[in-house]
Amino acid sequence: MTNPAETRPVVYVLVWLALMVLLALTVGSAFMPLGRAHTPVNLAISVTQAALVMLFSMHLSTAHPLMRVIAIVGFFGIAIMITMSLFDVLTR
Amino acid sequence: MANHAAAFAPQFDDAEQQRTAANLGIWLFLATEILFFGVLFAAYAITRVRFPDAFAAASRLTNLPLAGVNTAVLITSSLSMALAVHAARHGARRALIAWLSLTVALGIAFLCIKAVEYRLDYLEHLVPRLDFRFEGPQADQVELFFYMYFFITGVHALHVLIGVGCIATIAVMASRDSFSPAYYTPVDVTGLYWHLVDVIWLFVFPILYLVSRS
Numbered sequence: 001m002t003n004p005a006e007t008r009p010v011v012y013v014l015v016w017l018a019l020m021v022l023l024a025l026t027v028g029s030a031f032m033p034l035g036r037a038h039t040p041v042n043l044a045i046s047v048t049q050a051a052l053v054m055l056f057s058m059h060l061s062t063a064h065p066l067m068r069v070i071a072i073v074g075f076f077g078i079a080i081m082i083t084m085s086l087f088d089v090l091t092r
Numbered sequence: 093m094a095n096h097a098a099a100f101a102p103q104f105d106d107a108e109q110q111r112t113a114a115n116l117g118i119w120l121f122l123a124t125e126i127l128f129f130g131v132l133f134a135a136y137a138i139t140r141v142r143f144p145d146a147f148a149a150a151s152r153l154t155n156l157p158l159a160g161v162n163t164a165v166l167i168t169s170s171l172s173m174a175l176a177v178h179a180a181r182h183g184a185r186r187a188l189i190a191w192l193s194l195t196v197a198l199g200i201a202f203l204c205i206k207a208v209e210y211r212l213d214y215l216e217h218l219v220p221r222l223d224f225r226f227e228g229p230q231a232d233q234v235e236l237f238f239y240m241y242f243f244i245t246g247v248h249a250l251h252v253l254i255g256v257g258c259i260a261t262i263a264v265m266a267s268r269d270s271f272s273p274a275y276y277t278p279v280d281v282t283g284l285y286w287h288l289v290d291v292i293w294l295f296v297f298p299i300l301y302l303v304s305r306s
Binding site for chain 1: 112115116119120122123124126127130131133134137138141142156160163164167168170171173174175178181283284287288290291294295297298299302303304305306
């Protein structure tokens, strides 16, 4: 079913609005004294933004499950690659 | 043309199956793109963990105002692309062409701002090999950050350029009435590609520009 239930244009506008607010938050947080929490905060915001785009603008929320599996496999691949590489660097 | 466009290729049972196959194909491609940029992010993560202070110092030299505006431009282009796909689904040809044109314009704006940024980087002697200059500790590691900065943003800009070319092509096809509510797969898959280029930038932006600003 790649012709999923209709996504209404207002949803795209809301996603855009959320992305803009999150952009302001991520830039704003960079100037706050968060110490070591900067990068986790930035990345959490990026993941939220990416999830909004992929679920709604890219219709993954209503797409065929196969598409979701492929998208998840892509990100899972990166996660494995980065964590495994860091295991090496961090335990030297 | 509309009748021809409504048909589906002989190897498929129906238009629905054809659409699913096309979507499956583009998602597989997008997964390889995610992995391609993933390698760059992994390289970045390893070097940043090894040289945290140099990366913090280097990141402060990047141009945050221009990159922030560029992020907003790309997010907005994603919205206009989503509305273009919506127009295609409903056979609204003029709206489709208008939204595609806006997306192309925003994509070109992104590239122009990026070019200005690169020029400013050059003037500040931040281009590795060319005339890199950094007065401070760990200059080599700071240069390493800028190798990554130019490689990651350069490859991303190349993706934006390719996207602009694809969307412009789709706009020309739309003006020749090539799409209908029964067949608009090229608009759909180009939209998915464009959104992914946006998603990748949403990660590139904080890891390069926001490492240490406070």
